[in-house]
Amino acid sequence: QSALTQPASVSGSPGQSITISCTGTSSDISGYNYVSWYQQHPGKAPKLLIYEVTNRPSGVSNRFSGSKSGKTASLTISGLQAEDEADYYCSSYKTSNTWVFGGGTKVTVL
C-alpha cells in the first residue's frame, strides 16, 4: 500500500504562512472527503489538526486550515509560531476500508 506523498521539509519565518501538500490517487484523496492532518512533536503521539479535509476539532487554532483539489490535499499554517515546529502527517481513507498516511513533513521555523 503506497503512502501519500508529502514534501520532506518546509520552512518559514515567524508570522509567515506555509503550505504542506499531500498527493494521493483516485482511490484515496480525490475519491473521498476523508483527509485528515496530524501534528507530532518529538516523543509525543500525533495530534489531530484537521478532519474531513477542512474541519478543525475543538481547541485547535484557526491558524491551521485544510483544503483539497483533485488528488492533492493541503495544510496551511498561518502566522507561523515557534511552537509549530514539528512533523506533520496527512492521512486519507482509501478504498475497501483501509487507511493510508503520508510520509510526513518536517516544519522548521527559521
Add this chain to the structure above:
Amino acid sequence: QLQLQESHPGLVKPSETLSLTCTVSSASISSVDYYWGWIRQPPGKGLEWIGSFYYSGKTYNNPSLKSRGTISGDTSKNQFSLKLTSVTPADTAVYYCARHPTYSNEFDYWGQGTLVTVSS
C-alpha cells in the same frame, strides 16, 4: 476523558509473535460509531496504519503486512489487541492504538505509544 493505553511488551525476538493490547477508558469499543485501530512508527520514520477492529468482529488490515497481523477485540474487558507474527527487526517501532469514527475516518484519540524492539 477518553483514554487509550497500550501494553508494554518491550523486546521481542526475531521470528516470534508480537502481542499488544490497548485498554480503552471512558468509551466503549462496542460502539457502532467507531473503529479501533493500530498504527506504528519505526524510529525516525513516518506513520503506518496496521489495521482496525469494529465491534461486530469485522477487522481491516493493511495489505502490505501480508496477513502477518491479526486484530481482535474483547468487549468484556473493553480492550482490543494486535498480534504480528514472524517479526523481524524491520517491525521495530512505536506502536499506537487509536480511535477513528466510522462517519469521518480521522484518528481522533491516540494512546501514548509503546516502543517494541525486535532483537535477539
